[in-house]
Amino acid sequence: MQKLLEVMTRPVGMVLIFSMMLLGVSNATANAAMVTTGTLLRSDQVRSDRQKVLNFLQRTQVQQQMERLGVSPSEARARVAALSESQIHALAGHIKELPAGGDILEVALLVFIILLITDILGFTDVFPFVHHHVHLRGEH
Amino acid sequence: MVLNFAGRRVTPAELAPKVYLPGRHGSLAAELVAATWREGRLPYVIAPRLHDLLSEVAAGHPVLVLENLAFAWYPDWHYAVVVGFNLRRGLVMLRSGKEARNVIPILLFQRVWARSHDWGMVVLAPGQMPATVHRLPYLKAAWGLERLGHLHAAMRAYRAATLRWPNSLDAAMGFGNSLYALGRKRMAASVFRRAAKAHASAAAFNNLAQTLSDLRCYPAAVHAALRAVALGKQKHPLYEKTLREIQRVALKARTPSCQLSSASDRGHHGSAARSPARAQ
Numbered sequence: 228m229q230k231l232l233e234v235m236t237r238p239v240g241m242v243l244i245f246s247m248m249l250l251g252v253s254n255a256t257a258n259a260a261m262v263t264t265g266t267l268l269r270s271d272q273v274r275s276d277r278q279k280v281l282n283f284l285q286r287t288q289v290q291q292q293m294e295r296l297g298v299s300p301s302e303a304r305a306r307v308a309a310l311s312e313s314q315i316h317a318l319a320g321h322i323k324e325l326p327a328g329g330d331i332l333e334v335a336l337l338v339f340i341i342l343l344i345t346d347i348l349g350f351t352d353v354f355p356f357v358h359h360h361v362h363l364r365g366e367h
Numbered sequence: 368m369v370l371n372f373a374g375r376r377v378t379p380a381e382l383a384p385k386v387y388l389p390g391r392h393g394s395l396a397a398e399l400v401a402a403t404w405r406e407g408r409l410p411y412v413i414a415p416r417l418h419d420l421l422s423e424v425a426a427g428h429p430v431l432v433l434e435n436l437a438f439a440w441y442p443d444w445h446y447a448v449v450v451g452f453n454l455r456r457g458l459v460m461l462r463s464g465k466e467a468r469n470v471i472p473i474l475l476f477q478r479v480w481a482r483s484h485d486w487g488m489v490v491l492a493p494g495q496m497p498a499t500v501h502r503l504p505y506l507k508a509a510w511g512l513e514r515l516g517h518l519h520a521a522m523r524a525y526r527a528a529t530l531r532w533p534n535s536l537d538a539a540m541g542f543g544n545s546l547y548a549l550g551r552k553r554m555a556a557s558v559f560r561r562a563a564k565a566h567a568s569a570a571a572f573n574n575l576a577q578t579l580s581d582l583r584c585y586p587a588a589v590h591a592a593l594r595a596v597a598l599g600k601q602k603h604p605l606y607e608k609t610l611r612e613i614q615r616v617a618l619k620a621r622t623p624s625c626q627l628s629s630a631s632d633r634g635h636h637g638s639a640a641r642s643p644a645r646a647q
C-alpha cells in the first residue's frame with residue numbers, strides 16, 4: 228500500500244516541480260483522490276456474501292426449519308439485510324462448507340447459527356436463553 | 368515448479384523460507400498466495416472440487432495442492448504439484464519435494480487432499496486466465512499484485528479481465544487505476560470515461576475527474592466530479608473532496624493547457640482500435 232501510494236504520488240510530485248520551474252505557480256496539482264480497486268472489490272464481496280446468505284434462506288429445507296422455530300422467511304431476510312459486513316462474511320463462509328444438496332443436520336445447525344446471531348443482536352427473539360440488554364435496561 | 372511454469376525461475380529452496388510456517392495449513396495457504404504475489408505472478412485459488420483441479424491440469428496449468436500425509440489432529444503438511452492425470456486408469460501424477468514423478472490412484476489423492484479442505488492454486492503469468500476462472504476471486508488476485516506495487520503485472524491482469532468480462536465495472540476500474548498508477552493517464556481517462564458512462568458509476572466519475580485534473584483539463588474534470596457527487600448521494604465524502612480540490616487547483620492554474628486535446632484524443636482512439644484491450 229505504501230509503495231502503491233509512493234508510485235501514485237511520484238508523477239504528481241514531478242508535475243509539481245515542473246510547474247514551479249516553468250510557471251512559478253506552486254501547488255498546482257490536486258492530491259490524488261482516487262477510489263481504489265480494493266475498496267470496490269470489498270463492497271462487491273459484501274454484496275456477494277449477502278446474496279449467498281439470502282439464497283440459503285430461500286431453500287425449502289431452511290424455510291421449513293425456520294417455520295418450525297416460528298420465524299417467517301420475510302422476517303429472516305429483513306434481519307440478514309441488517310447484519311454487519313463481518314457477520315455476513317462469517318455466515319457466508321459457513322455456507323460454503325455445506326454440500327450443495329445440504330445435509331439436513333447441517334442445514335439445521337446453520338439456521339440455528341443465523342438465528343442465534345440475529346437473536347444476540349436483538350433482531351429476533353427465538354431462543355429464551357439469550358438475554359437482551361435492551362430488555363434488561365427497560366426493566367430498570 | 369509452478370512459478371517456473373509461469374515464466375519465473377525459482378527453486379523450491381528459494382521459495383521455502385518465504386512460505387515455511389510450522390503452524391496451521393490456513394496460514395500456509397495464505398503464505399503461498401502472498402509469496403506468489405511477491406514474485407509478480409498471479410495466484411488463483413481454485414474452487415475446492417476435483418473437477419476444477421482436473422480442468423486446470425487439462426488446460427496445461429499445474430495445480431499446487433496442500434496435502435496432509437498424517438492425521439487431522441497431528442498434521443504433516445506437504446505441498447505437491449499435480450501435473451497430469453489419467454481418468455481411465457484412475458491415476459494422478461504429482462511432483463513433490465523430492466520425487467519428480469509420483470503416480471498415485473485418484474482415490475488416494477482425494478483422501479489426502481480432502482484433509483486440506485481441497486485447497487489448491489494455479490500460478491499464472493499476469494494476463495493469463497485460469498480455466499475455471501470466477502470474476503471476483505480473479506480480480507482480488509489482480510488487486511494483490513497492485514497492492515504490492517507490481518503495477519505492470521496488475522495492469523495486464525486487469526486488461527485480461529476487461530476482455531473476459533466486458534460489462535464488469537470492477538474490471539474496468541482495476542484497469543483504469545493501474546494505468547493511472549503507471550502514469551498512463553490519457554488511456555486511464557478513456558477507460559474511466561467509458562466505465563462511468565456505461566455504469567453511471569460515481570466511483571468511475573470520481574477517478575475520471577481526478578485523472579482529467581492531473582491532465583489539466585479542468586472544465587471536464589469539474590464536470591465529472593459534479594457527476595460523481597450527484598450519483599454518490601452523499602454516500603462518499605471522497606467525491607466532494609475531489610470536487611473541492613479540483614476547483615481549488617483549477618482557480619490557481621494560470622495557464623490551463625489540457626493535455627487531452629482533440630488531436631491526441633483522436634490519435635488515442637486510432638490506436639485503440641488496434642489495441643486488444645479495447646476491442647470490445
